[in-house]
Amino acid sequence: MGVAIRADLAAVPDYNIPGTAPDAIVLNSNEGPLPPPPAVIEAITRAAVEGHRYPQWFSDTLVGRLADDLAVPEEGIAVGCGSVSLCRDLIQAFCGPGDEVLCAWRSFDAYPVFARVAGLRARTVPLDAGHRHDLDAMLAAVTRDTRVVFVCNPNNPTGTAVRGRALGDFLDRLPDRVLVVLDEAYREFVDDPDVPDGIALARHRPNVAVLRTFSKAYGLAGVRIGYCVAAPAVVSAVHKVAVPFAVSRLAQAAALAALDRPEEVRSRSAAIVRERQRLQSLLTRDGHSVTPSQANFVWLPLGEEAGDFADFCARRGVLVRAFPGDGVRVTVGLPEENDAFLSAAARYRGRRSSATLVDRLR
Numbered sequence: 001m002g003v004a005i006r007a008d009l010a011a012v013p014d015y016n017i018p019g020t021a022p023d024a025i026v027l028n029s030n031e032g033p034l035p036p037p038p039a040v041i042e043a044i045t046r047a048a049v050e051g052h053r054y055p056q057w058f059s060d061t062l063v064g065r066l067a068d069d070l071a072v073p074e075e076g077i078a079v080g081c082g083s084v085s086l087c088r089d090l091i092q093a094f095c096g097p098g099d100e101v102l103c104a105w106r107s108f109d110a111y112p113v114f115a116r117v118a119g120l121r122a123r124t125v126p127l128d129a130g131h132r133h134d135l136d137a138m139l140a141a142v143t144r145d146t147r148v149v150f151v152c153n154p155n156n157p158t159g160t161a162v163r164g165r166a167l168g169d170f171l172d173r174l175p176d177r178v179l180v181v182l183d184e185a186y187r188e189f190v191d192d193p194d195v196p197d198g199i200a201l202a203r204h205r206p207n208v209a210v211l212r213t214f215s216k217a218y219g220l221a222g223v224r225i226g227y228c229v230a231a232p233a234v235v236s237a238v239h240k241v242a243v244p245f246a247v248s249r250l251a252q253a254a255a256l257a258a259l260d261r262p263e264e265v266r267s268r269s270a271a272i273v274r275e276r277q278r279l280q281s282l283l284t285r286d287g288h289s290v291t292p293s294q295a296n297f298v299w300l301p302l303g304e305e306a307g308d309f310a311d312f313c314a315r316r317g318v319l320v321r322a323f324p325g326d327g328v329r330v331t332v333g334l335p336e337e338n339d340a341f342l343s344a345a346a347r348y349r350g351r352r353s354s355a356t357l358v359d360r361l362r
């Protein structure tokens with residue numbers, strides 16, 4: 001008899017590691033297309049000098065800085081090694097045996113996986129016909145056992161955002177005992193003024209936690225750092241379950257240096273938003289259906305064609321992310337990378353329409 005691995009882990013999918021290939025154009029992981037600014041790299045190098053010392057227990061320097069920038073109390077911020085680790089910490093801190101986690105589907109794949117790893121049920125509610133969160137249906141799906149609800153805004157992988165008063169109304173109608181996690185990993189790419197700011201919504205709601213990250217707009221995905229803004233009681237619960245010293249000195253130094261250059265982040269994000277608009281309009285012109293996106297990626301709801309389309313792009317050196325049966329997510333890259341993708345996508349459409357024509361002529 002071998003070592004006894006938890007039987008329920010068999011139901012947890014192996015992580016689908018995004019493909020990579022030498023010289024490929026990588027548009028499958030929603031990373032920033034540029035390396036960190038030189039000043040951030042220098043800050044990481046300087047922090048390495050004290051690499052023999054443990055980092056601060058709770059990344060206090062960064063917490064102080066974020067508290068000032070966001071006008072929230074220091075006790076209301078927890079830093080984690082990427083906001084994905086905070087998703088897991090929040091589930092760990094709020095759920096026990098028999099409890100449920102609720103999220104939309106499709107949304108970020110980590111939510112149901114983390115729930116299952118914690119031995120919990122994950123209840124999912126389908127997105128609406130416009131690939132948006134169906135907040136009424138989510139509200140109706142809350143049960144006595146629901147402890148944590150994830151709302152990913154903008155949503156990964158569809159790029160859609162909940163707008164106007166819908167989100168605030170949803171929060172007001174939920175029972176107070178349910179923690180709502182507003183995952184705003186893509187907040188910096190939102191250009192629709194009607195998309196509410198999660199931190200403003202969380203300010204007077206003790207059951208709302210907002211997640212932000214340095215991985216996307218700040219271009220620090222490989223450095224691993226993100227944070228949670230919530231009521232002090234939520235933050236202390238996260239601190240209790242977090243892996244000690246998970247946030248390195250190097251990561252904290254990088255985040256602080258990046259926050260010192262808000263102009264750089266703003267201009268990089270604005271360039272991504274411009275390219276997103278260009279991609280959306282050229283794809284639409286070429287006959288693709290594209291979901292309006294507020295993030296650093298676009299979503300093509302290709303359904304059963306998703307895998308074919310991604311394979312077709314990969315053969316042309318462009319890696320995009322297929323979600324079989326649903327669609328394809330394409331990260332917005334540098335203009336020339338996006339051009340390479342557009343040309344593959346246009347050829348795919350051309351090939352498809354001539355195939356249909358041949359079918360019709362037969």
Ligand SMILES: *Cc1c(COP(=O)(O)O)cnc(C)c1O
Binds near residue numbers: 030082216
């Ligand atoms: C990328 C992403 C995150 C954060 O990732 P980290 O690199 O762990 O900070 C969180 N949520 C969603 C929905 C994401 O797409």
